[in-house]
Amino acid sequence: MKDIIKKSLESTYTYQEYKDLVRSLLAEGKATGPNQSEDITNYSMLNDKRMKRLDKTIKISDQTISAIQNLKEPQTWLVLTEGWCGDAAQNLPVINKMAELNENIELKLVLRDENLELMDLFLTNGGQSIPKLIVLDKDHNALKTxxxxxxxxxxxxxxxxxxxxxxxxxxxxxxQVWYNKDKGKSTQDDFLKLINSSIAQEV
Structure with a gap:
């Protein structure tokens, strides 16, 4: 597992680099991944606009801010994603804003279809569902997903x-209606549970 994780970490994007990649491909009428179609490109275009909007509007709660700033150990948040994925577009802006709150957290993104070995280590009910976030410690051990x-x-x-x-x-x-109403709150709630369980383990 660690070898696969290490290999994937060699081809990561920052959040901004990922957004730039998606936009540069869209300028060529393309999307991320090997499968290209008008539908997939349209999804990517919609998601690009959605992320741009969410980057401006998502608010992180005081409770979430406090919990994230309390993390003392360096960790990497490695996320498998693709530009055409609607769930990724809704959640990545929230994850990025949370990661920015603590210099101990390094957010790194990888494309799923270029990292299928990694994806297959972290399936959801047997499926290659994305986005999938893997919390890694400083030695690149997987702690949480x-x-x-x-x-x-x-x-x-x-x-x-x-x-x-x-x-x-x-x-x-x-x-989509649910995400619009939720405004990133449920993602933050999930991460609070992840963080609190990590802190409990450290203690």
């Missing part, structure tokens, strides 16, 4: 599938 979406949104998706049998366009719309 999060993703691909907040726990409440995960339940929303599971309940929809149980009722309708499929994940369709209506679900995407419902999920």
């Amino acid at each position: 999060w993703g691909p979406r907040p726990a409440i949104a995960t339940k929303l998706v599971a309940d929809y599938k149980a009722t309708h049998g499929v994940l369709d366009a209506q679900l995407k719309e419902d999920l």
